Amino acid sequence: xxLLWIPVLSSLMFVKVSWTRPFExxxxxxxxxxxxxxxxxxxxxxxQQTDREDGFLVRRRRSSAAAMEDxxxxxxxFFGLRETGILDSSTLCVMKLPRCGVPDVENFSFYPFKxxxxxxNITYMIAKYTPDMSREDVExxxxxxxxxxxxxxxxxxxxxxxxxxxxxxxxxxxTHGDFFPFDGPRGVLAHAFQPGxxxxxxxxxxxxxxxxAGNQGYSLFAVxxxxxxxxxxxxxxxxxxxxxxxNYRHHSSSQHxxxxxDMLGIQMLYGKPNKKVETQPxxxxxxxxxxxxxxxxxxxxxxxxxxNRHLWMRTTDxxxxxxxxxxxxxxYLPGINDHIDAAYDIPSKGEAFIFTGQKxxxxxxxxxxxxxxxxxxxxxxxxxxxxxxAVHISEHGxxxxxxxSFYYRYDEVKRQMDHGYPRLIQTxxxxxxxxxxxxxxxxxxxxxxxxxxxxxxxxxxxxVVKIIAGNSWLGC
Numbered sequence: 001x002x003l004l005w006i007p008v009l010s011s012l013m014f015v016k017v018s019w020t021r022p023f024e025x026x027x028x029x030x031x032x033x034x035x036x037x038x039x040x041x042x043x044x045x046x047x048q049q050t051d052r053e054d055g056f057l058v059r060r061r062r063s064s065a066a067a068m069e070d071x072x073x074x075x076x077x078f079f080g081l082r083e084t085g086i087l088d089s090s091t092l093c094v095m096k097l098p099r100c101g102v103p104d105v106e107n108f109s110f111y112p113f114k115x116x117x118x119x120x121n122i123t124y125m126i127a128k129y130t131p132d133m134s135r136e137d138v139e140x141x142x143x144x145x146x147x148x149x150x151x152x153x154x155x156x157x158x159x160x161x162x163x164x165x166x167x168x169x170x171x172x173x174x175t176h177g178d179f180f181p182f183d184g185p186r187g188v189l190a191h192a193f194q195p196g197x198x199x200x201x202x203x204x205x206x207x208x209x210x211x212x213a214g215n216q217g218y219s220l221f222a223v224x225x226x227x228x229x230x231x232x233x234x235x236x237x238x239x240x241x242x243x244x245x246x247n248y249r250h251h252s253s254s255q256h257x258x259x260x261x262d263m264l265g266i267q268m269l270y271g272k273p274n275k276k277v278e279t280q281p282x283x284x285x286x287x288x289x290x291x292x293x294x295x296x297x298x299x300x301x302x303x304x305x306x307x308n309r310h311l312w313m314r315t316t317d318x319x320x321x322x323x324x325x326x327x328x329x330x331x332y333l334p335g336i337n338d339h340i341d342a343a344y345d346i347p348s349k350g351e352a353f354i355f356t357g358q359k360x361x362x363x364x365x366x367x368x369x370x371x372x373x374x375x376x377x378x379x380x381x382x383x384x385x386x387x388x389x390a391v392h393i394s395e396h397g398x399x400x401x402x403x404x405s406f407y408y409r410y411d412e413v414k415r416q417m418d419h420g421y422p423r424l425i426q427t428x429x430x431x432x433x434x435x436x437x438x439x440x441x442x443x444x445x446x447x448x449x450x451x452x453x454x455x456x457x458x459x460x461x462x463x464v465v466k467i468i469a470g471n472s473w474l475g476c
């Protein structure tokens with residue numbers, strides 16, 4: 001971390017590659033898949049443009065295929081995918097995710113040393129606002145994003161409205177004067193330049209995206225927190241829980257604390273802050289009225305609630321409000337180091353399923369090892385790259401998966417998705433929120449955690465019967 005990022009100026013010319021290995025079974029690579037992959041690998045993994053003028057086509061194609069396979073392996077390694085060198089569905093899914101425009105490989109072209117600001121009092125200016133949000137909300141998003149970094153390092157940020165500034169933030173479309181044009185909706189959301197003179201430290205956001213302060217569109221706060229990490233000198237992290245992970249994730253909009261990897265990176269550059277930095281939710285934070293959860297399940301007769309890399313366990317014997325214990329995820333779930341997106345349990349089997357991105361783990365007992373699989377095992381379409389929440393309804397032998405504003409229903413006996421799904425959450429879950437962050441089933445009810453609220457849903461009456469504060473489960 002901390003090494004210079006120089007965006008890769010990529011050509012829009014694509015090389016026709018003759019692949020000798022199949023694309024998942026008997027299927028062959030489609031031309032658009034190769035084109036997408038080449039463009040992606042040039043932008044983010046320094047895949048070199050092949051000279052199209054030489055006459056040795058066969059040799060050139062073999063060389064191109066070998067070079068592309070190496071870069072695919074490098075990309076698969078970065079994202080924790082199986083390193084095959086083949087454009088399988090999981091690899092293509094990751095390539096299609098919205099993300100930061102900064103390469104994942106370190107670029108030493110201009111600065112061989114770790115760039116950082118010499119002056120720890122850093123100024124910033126908003127050169128242009130987005131019409132998607134009020135000026136107040138834009139400024140609040142940037143302030144909150146900067147505060148995450150100043151809480152972790154001895155840095156002070158001051159907004160200026162005229163003259164020059166160290167960091168200039170602006171919104172732009174397509175070609176916008178820095179030789180790194182945006183690509184329209186989705187794809188690259190924003191990019192940033194690391195510390196230096198001129199454009200150094202500046203952040204550009206793609207105005208073709210829909211920017212918001214809430215759950216719809218893309219969270220300006222989440223993207224700004226990531227890009228400002230580049231402005232301070234950090235490169236991308238492989239840790240999915242880190243702010244500096246390159247792909248946009250829905251839960252990023254509610255992640256207001258740095259992961260350990262972010263913390264180590266910023267403190268390597270600027271040192272530790274003068275005050276103690278709390279990396280886990282404190283009692284005051286967990287009782288904040290806006291506190292939210294990432295996932296929930298019932299494991300070993302305890303309600304387990306997840307937030308970032310922290311978890312709380314409340315025993316279910318006798319009442320909802322028995323003993324509460326808490327700790328780091330790795331203490332209770334060895335081998336799982338990523339941010340947890342969703343979880344569900346099947347009491348009859350004594351198993352719990354933990355989801356992180358496109359992976360899932362099967363856990364039979366806390367503090368014991370588990371085995372891993374892919375969410376594609378459940379039969380999700382390729383466009384589903386993560387699960388927001390899940391809950392098993394044992395009376396029906398079905399598991400419900402929530403993703404975005406939709407839900408799927410999985411038959412655990414037939415081991416296949418039910419026909420007629422996905423469906424809209426608000427259509428069939430009367431009284432519930434349009435999105436679900438976490439869910440678990442207990443004492444005949446399904447509890448849906450959405451934002452700071454907990455909805456008690458009676459699946460027999462098919463309606464919400466009670467709404468309480470989500471952190472009431474933590475005794476707040």
